[in-house]
Every structure is written in C-alpha cells, then in structure tokens.
Amino acid sequence: EAQVTQNPRYLITVTGKKLTVTCSQNMNHEYMSWYRQDPGLGLRQIYYSMNVEVTDKGDVPEGYKVSRKEKRNFPLILESPSPNQTSLYFCASRNAGTANTEAFFGQGTRLTVV
Amino acid sequence: QQQVKQSPQSLIVQKGGISIINCAYENTAFDYFPWYQQFPGKGPALLIAIRPDVSEKKEGRFTISFNKSAKQFSLHIMDSQPGDSATYFCAATSGNTGKLIFGQGTTLQVKP
Numbered sequence: 001e002a003q004v005t006q007n008p009r010y011l012i013t014v015t016g017k018k019l020t021v022t023c024s025q026n027m028n029h030e031y032m033s034w035y036r037q038d039p040g041l042g043l044r045q046i047y048y049s050m051n052v053e054v055t056d057k058g059d060v061p062e063g064y065k066v067s068r069k070e071k072r073n074f075p076l077i078l079e080s081p082s083p084n085q086t087s088l089y090f091c092a093s094r095n096a097g098t099a100n101t102e103a104f105f106g107q108g109t110r111l112t113v114v
Numbered sequence: 115q116q117q118v119k120q121s122p123q124s125l126i127v128q129k130g131g132i133s134i135i136n137c138a139y140e141n142t143a144f145d146y147f148p149w150y151q152q153f154p155g156k157g158p159a160l161l162i163a164i165r166p167d168v169s170e171k172k173e174g175r176f177t178i179s180f181n182k183s184a185k186q187f188s189l190h191i192m193d194s195q196p197g198d199s200a201t202y203f204c205a206a207t208s209g210n211t212g213k214l215i216f217g218q219g220t221t222l223q224v225k226p
Contacts, residue, residue, distance in 0.1 A: 004157075033214065040123065042203060042218035043158070050211075058213065090157050092214075102148070103214055105157030 002027045006091050006106035013081055013113055021076045021109050023091030030096035032074040033058070033103070034066065036087040043090065049074055050096065081113040117141055118206050120217025127224050133191040135220045137204035140185065144206040149178065149189050150216075152201045161202070162189070194224045 004025045013019050025032065033048040035058075045058030049068040063085055065077040074093075078085060089109045095101040120137045127133045139147075148163035164171045164178040164187065171178045177190040191198055204217040 035216070037219075040218060042120065043216035045213060045215070048213060059215075092157075094214075102160040102163075103150075103158075105159065107155075107157055 002104065004091055004093055004104050004106040006089075006109050009107060009109060011109060011111050013111070015082055015113055016080050019078050019081060019111075021078075021089060021091075021111070023074045023076065023106060024072050025074075025091075025093040025104070026072065027093060027095075027104065028071065029093035029104075030071070031103075032068065032091065032093045034064070034074070034076045035090045035092065036060065037090060037108075038087050046076070046089075081111075083113050085111065086113050087111060117215045118204060118217040120204050120220060122220060123218065124221045125223070127194045127222065129194065129196060129224055129226050131194050131224075133189075133194045133198070133222055133224070135189045135202055135204070135222075136186065137188065137217050138184075138186045139206050141206070141208065142185070143208040144215075146207050147178070147180065147187050148205050148214075149176075150203045150205060152203065152219075158201075158203055191222075194222075196224045196226050198222060199224050 007022045030051050034046040035043040044060045046064050047066040049055045091106040092103045094103040118139050149161045150158035151161040152158040162173050162176050166182050175192045180187045202220045207214045
C-alpha cells in the first residue's frame with residue numbers, strides 16, 4: 001500500500017529535550033515536506049526537500065532541522081523544543097515533474113511541549 | 115506573509131445546500147491550484163485541482179471556479195452531505211518546485 005508513515009503519532013515532551021519525528025514514504029517520491037497545522041493558520045511549510053541531500057526552508061523553519069540522506073526518509077528534528085512548537089505536524093511526499101502532482105500526507109504527529 | 119488567503123474560517127450548511135469556499139492568491143507564478151480535504155485524525159487528501167488555463171473544473175458534486183484576472187478561486191460543493199463535514203484547504207504552487215502553499219483552512223459542518 002502506498003503510504004507516508006510518521007512516528008510517533010503522539011508525543012509529550014519537556015522544553016529543551018531534543019526530539020526527532022520520523023517520516024518514511026514507499027512511493028519513490030522525490031519531493032518531501034514537513035508542515036505544522038495550527039488553528040486559524042492552516043498548514044504552514046517548515047522545510048521541504050526536492051531530492052536526496054537537497055533541502056530548503058519553508059515559511060516557518062525557525063527551531064527545526066531536517067535531513068534527507070535517503071530518498072524514502074525525511075526526519076524532522078527539534079534540537080531544543082519550546083512550548084510554541086506545540087502543534088500538529090504532517091509529513092508529505094509527491095512526485096517531481098513539470099506537471100504538478102498530488103501530495104500524499106502522513107497521519108500526523110501531535111506534539112505537546114511543556 | 116500569507117500568500118494564499120482562504121475564507122470563511124468556518125461554514126455551516128444544511129444538507130442538500132451549496133457550500134462555497136473562497137481563496138485568493140498573490141503570486142502570479144502559481145500554476146497549480148489543488149484543494150485538500152481533511153477528516154478529524156487524518157492527514158489531508160487531494161480532492162480536486164485546477165490549472166489556470168481553464169476557468170472551471172467539475173468532479174461529481176465538487177467544482178472549482180477559477181478567475182485568473184482576479185487571482186481568486188473557489189470550491190463549490192453541490193448537494194452538500196453530512197459526510198462532507200471536514201476541513202478544506204486550498205493550496206497553490208508553481209512549476210517544478212517543492213513549495214506547496216496552503217490557505218488557512220475552512221471547517222465545514224453539514225447539518226442533517
């Protein structure tokens with residue numbers, strides 16, 4: 001089954017404790033992205049990657065890191081989480097190409113930083 | 115800076131009615147405008163999409179209307195059903211880029 005898998009689904013952590021949210025896709029997609037979803041603000045792109053070792057900042061990259069060492073994986077790293085990073089996070093992937101393509105989303109990770 | 119602005123934030127419609135959600139964009143380089151539907155506890159999923167070379171696209175009860183000169187596009191849900199109750203996001207992107215910009219979302223409730 002074609003899918004984007006995020007782990008964990010739920011996470012409660014304390015301020016300053018480094019954490020990683022994993023994302024994996026099995027569709028051989030070139031593009032992968034991380035979004036955060038907050039009420040009234042919609043989905044805001046944190047980082048995106050157009051291929052292995054190619055990453056770029058989205059609209060809200062502060063406080064986050066990413067890496068793309070393999071095509072299928074795109075982990076999101078919070079080196080020192082703060083309460084304002086409490087949010088619902090989504091990973092997405094899609095094919096590259098001149099014809100814009102459908103983005104497939106994971107189930108989401110609900111992060112609470114206390 | 116919100117490149118894609120969506121309204122309304124929430125919408126209540128009676129069963130059988132028409133739901134209309136509007137979006138406006140700023141970047142004239144955008145050339146692909148998808149709508150995503152999200153149910154509680156799930157990730158967004160593609161519903162319907164349009165390119166700026168057409169003014170309308172219809173798939174079943176869902177229609178996108180596109181006005182290039184006004185830089186606006188809208189989603190119309192005809193004969194709205196309770197199963198359509200969800201959050202809807204418009205989005206925009208351009209060319210061969212990894213950036214996909216979303217609107218703020220509209221929570222739709224269809225009352226039986």
